[in-house]
Amino acid sequence: xxxxxxxxxxxxxxxxxxxxxxxxxxxxxxxxxxxxxxxxxxxxxxxxxxxxxxxxxxxxxxxxxxxxxxxxxxxxxxxxxxxxxxxxxxxxxxxxxxxxxxxx
Numbered sequence: 119x120x121x122x123x124x125x126x127x128x129x130x131x132x133x134x135x136x137x138x139x140x141x142x143x144x145x146x147x148x149x150x151x152x153x154x155x156x157x158x159x160x161x162x163x164x165x166x167x168x169x170x171x172x173x174x175x176x177x178x179x180x181x182x183x184x185x186x187x188x189x190x191x192x193x194x195x196x197x198x199x200x201x202x203x204x205x206x207x208x209x210x211x212x213x214x215x216x217x218x219x220x221x222x
Contacts, residue, residue: 120198126160129202133157133195147181149173152188160199167192 123129137154145153151173157163170192174185 120194123198123202126199126202129160129195129198130157130163133163133192136191144184147184148188149177149181149185152177152185160196160203163192163199164196167196 119132120129123132134157137157140154152170155162155166157166167189170185170189174182174189177185
């Protein structure tokens with residue numbers, strides 16, 4: 119779903135849905151810095167992805183597994199936000215433009 123999200127709002131909605139589907143025991147296993155948080159922007163989503171990756175390496179057992187799963191998902195979500203908003207974001211070519219053959 120992330121790969122076909124058309125804008126940041128859609129990525130955020132998918133991320134919120136992912137968080138909402140976590141079981142209480144999964145959230146309980148996480149340290150405070152890795153617990154789900156409110157995501158209102160692409161920047162907040164990226165910051166959460168960074169925190170998950172930064173803290174997950176020091177965890178053990180189920181907490182490590184849960185943090186790794188979250189870190190993977192939110193890294194993918196953060197990447198999608200970057201694809202949609204970065205300077206390299208694909209801009210549609212207006213249909214009235216013509217592509218001319220290169221002349222050498």
